[in-house]
Amino acid sequence: MCGIVGYIGFREAYPILIKGLHRLEYRGYDSAGVALINKEDRLSVYKAKGRVQDLEEYAKDKDITGTIGIAHTRWATHGEPSNSNAHPHYSQSESLALIHNGIIENYAVLKAQLIQNGYTFQSSTDTEVLVQLIEYIKKLNNCDLFSAVQIALNQVVGAYAIAVIEKGKPEQIIAARKSSPLVIGVGDGEFFIGSDASPIIEYTNKVIYLDDEEIAIIKRNEEPKIVTIANIEKTHEIKQLEMNLSQLERGGYPHFMLKEIYEQPETLKNCMSGRINIEGTNVTLSGIIDHKEKFINARRIIIIACGTSWHAGLIGEYLFEEFCRIPVEVEYASEFRYRNPVIHPDDIVIAISQSGETADSLAAIELARKAGAFVYGVCNVVGSSIPRNTDSGSYTHCGHEIGVASTKAFTAQVTVLTMMALTIAKEKGSIDNDKYIDTIKELQLIPSKIEKALAANEKIKELSKIFTYAQNFIYLGRGYNYPIALEGALKLKEISYIHAEGYPAAEMKHGPIALIDNEMPVVSIATNSAIYEKVVSNIQEIKARKGCVIAIINEGDETMKSMADRYIEIPATIECLDPLLTAIPLQLLAYHIAVNKNRDVDMPRNLAKSVTVE
Ligand code: M6R
Numbered sequence: 001m002c003g004i005v006g007y008i009g010f011r012e013a014y015p016i017l018i019k020g021l022h023r024l025e026y027r028g029y030d031s032a033g034v035a036l037i038n039k040e041d042r043l044s045v046y047k048a049k050g051r052v053q054d055l056e057e058y059a060k061d062k063d064i065t066g067t068i069g070i071a072h073t074r075w076a077t078h079g080e081p082s083n084s085n086a087h088p089h090y091s092q093s094e095s096l097a098l099i100h101n102g103i104i105e106n107y108a109v110l111k112a113q114l115i116q117n118g119y120t121f122q123s124s125t126d127t128e129v130l131v132q133l134i135e136y137i138k139k140l141n142n143c144d145l146f147s148a149v150q151i152a153l154n155q156v157v158g159a160y161a162i163a164v165i166e167k168g169k170p171e172q173i174i175a176a177r178k179s180s181p182l183v184i185g186v187g188d189g190e191f192f193i194g195s196d197a198s199p200i201i202e203y204t205n206k207v208i209y210l211d212d213e214e215i216a217i218i219k220r221n222e223e224p225k226i227v228t229i230a231n232i233e234k235t236h237e238i239k240q241l242e243m244n245l246s247q248l249e250r251g252g253y254p255h256f257m258l259k260e261i262y263e264q265p266e267t268l269k270n271c272m273s274g275r276i277n278i279e280g281t282n283v284t285l286s287g288i289i290d291h292k293e294k295f296i297n298a299r300r301i302i303i304i305a306c307g308t309s310w311h312a313g314l315i316g317e318y319l320f321e322e323f324c325r326i327p328v329e330v331e332y333a334s335e336f337r338y339r340n341p342v343i344h345p346d347d348i349v350i351a352i353s354q355s356g357e358t359a360d361s362l363a364a365i366e367l368a369r370k371a372g373a374f375v376y377g378v379c380n381v382v383g384s385s386i387p388r389n390t391d392s393g394s395y396t397h398c399g400h401e402i403g404v405a406s407t408k409a410f411t412a413q414v415t416v417l418t419m420m421a422l423t424i425a426k427e428k429g430s431i432d433n434d435k436y437i438d439t440i441k442e443l444q445l446i447p448s449k450i451e452k453a454l455a456a457n458e459k460i461k462e463l464s465k466i467f468t469y470a471q472n473f474i475y476l477g478r479g480y481n482y483p484i485a486l487e488g489a490l491k492l493k494e495i496s497y498i499h500a501e502g503y504p505a506a507e508m509k510h511g512p513i514a515l516i517d518n519e520m521p522v523v524s525i526a527t528n529s530a531i532y533e534k535v536v537s538n539i540q541e542i543k544a545r546k547g548c549v550i551a552i553i554n555e556g557d558e559t560m561k562s563m564a565d566r567y568i569e570i571p572a573t574i575e576c577l578d579p580l581l582t583a584i585p586l587q588l589l590a591y592h593i594a595v596n597k598n599r600d601v602d603m604p605r606n607l608a609k610s611v612t613v614e
Contacts, residue, residue, distance in 0.1 A: 009190025020199025079124030102159035257403035356384025464592030488586030
């Protein structure tokens with residue numbers, strides 16, 4: 001989704017802004033732009049449809065001097081990707097320039113009022129309405145920019161993270177947020193703005209996270225002044241960023257996605273670190289222990305999430321029901337928020353999100369909290385909106401994930417959910433001690449088993465060549481591996497643009513089996529489980545219809561080797577942890593097919609890393 005970067009200080013702003021835009025590219029975008037105030041106090045805006053390089057090309061012979069500026073990558077919502085719809089947007093008199101993430105829902109009404117007052121528009125965006133409104137209010141009330149922004153934001157319905165600068169006022173940036181993240185990086189008398197920390201981390205690890213409906217006045221050599229739209233002054237603690245610069249570099253890998261797939265042994269160790277004791281006899285998540293009565297007495301767990309995080313939630317359902325004997329429902333946040341769900345005060349709602357900023361998940365959390373449920377966040381991005389709007393939670397600690405297709409965040413989410421289920425089950429007494437310890441010990445072995453699973457990479461790369469031109473794929477799994485079938489299909493769709501469907505294998509004969517012929521690759525997750533024999537039968541049904549079976553199997557499974565057309569071997573583990581291993585070859589298969597098809601693996605078309613609009 002859209003990205004924001006800003007700078008005010010003593011250095012030239014343009015190189016910082018451009019580098020920041022490159023750092024934000026992973027979020028997905030279709031145009032980019034920059035606004036600068038030079039030393040003659042002239043305000044210039046340059047923008048271009050396409051990539052940040054297109055903007056650089058366009059601006060190369062322009063005046064790009066100045067020590068204050070704002071810049072933006074746009075992911076189209078209102079109006080197609082184009083130069084005129086790109087941000088920053090000028091106000092009518094070209095005295096203000098504004099960048100915006102989010103959606104102004106009442107923009108049509110505001111626009112009509114502004115047109116009546118003589119304003120004309122150069123773009124089809126909701127953002128241009130906001131900058132025109134600010135200028136209109138400023139002139140009408142003869143007030144300064146901060147007051148005009150404050151009045152305007154009181155009239156706006158919707159979500160925003162904005163930064164505004166004003167011609168002739170090179171001493172300040174005004175920034176504000178509601179339901180869309182905004183971070184201020186605090187340097188030595190200089191300040192940075194980012195929609196996340198990635199454009200900032202190179203310069204400082206000290207940050208201030210703005211809260212909803214807060215406006216910051218940011219000036220050189222002064223502490224940012226923060227005031228709400230209701231005019232209440234706020235003070236904010238300066239926080240330390242956990243991220244480091246190497247997480248933003250590809251480190252020799254051709255794509256971030258491949259790097260992130262390979263990081264999984266390490267990220268899962270980090271995720272477990274400090275939570276499982278060295279002997280492997282105890283797991284403790286403080287976010288649960290601090291509220292253990294709530295979990296012990298929970299009537300029900302409702303898991304809300306979107307996309308890949310929703311798939312992790314489905315695995316959570318199996319884990320919580322098996323270990324804790326608490327009924328679980330897993331809901332798409334986007335459906336939950338609009339369907340008037342029954343929520344009890346003794347329900348626990350678990351919100352899973354890599355970014356911690358997904359708009360639908362945030363709205364679902366708000367609904368659950370209003371209904372009195374206890375809300376627990378499982379997020380990766382430290383300090384993001386979900387952890388700040390939940391009662392308790394656990395971070396996944398897998399580091400910055402840049403590839404739009406989520407990989408390491410998924411396995412870390414499943415690991416946290418496993419540790420949650422074990423912690424609750426122990427407190428509740430719903431798991432016997434041997435099973436508890438066996439599961440922890442096996443969980444500790446998962447990072448090294450993932451390393452072994454990654455050794456199949458070359459084989460998967462070769463295999464991928466055979467299937468690069470397939471039109472459709474079916475993924476099958478059962479039990480704990482049913483969500484992995486869904487996740488494998490999603491990975492392939494996202495980055496290769498091949499149509500793929502995931503099914504619980506036994507559902508095939510209720511309809512989808514009609515699709516099977518010798519053109520249809522069927523990826524079957526056929527590792528050892530309590531229902532292994534049933535999976536064998538499901539595969540035979542596919543083979544009987546001449547489907548081409550690519551089986552994910554345990555090392556040395558001769559039965560499967562003789563039955564499948566192709567196979568990928570991975571180490572064995574206990575059933576509840578199998579998804580942490582079966583996910584790996586499916587990530588690699590999707591990756592290699594996408595590379596063979598010459599797709600933009602890290603930034604697939606139409607997708608955004610962090611979906612901050614509904
Ligand atoms: O940041 P979140 O985990 O809340 O994001 C949810 C989905 O948008 C995300 O998982 C999406 O499906 C990914 N592109 C999957 O690879």
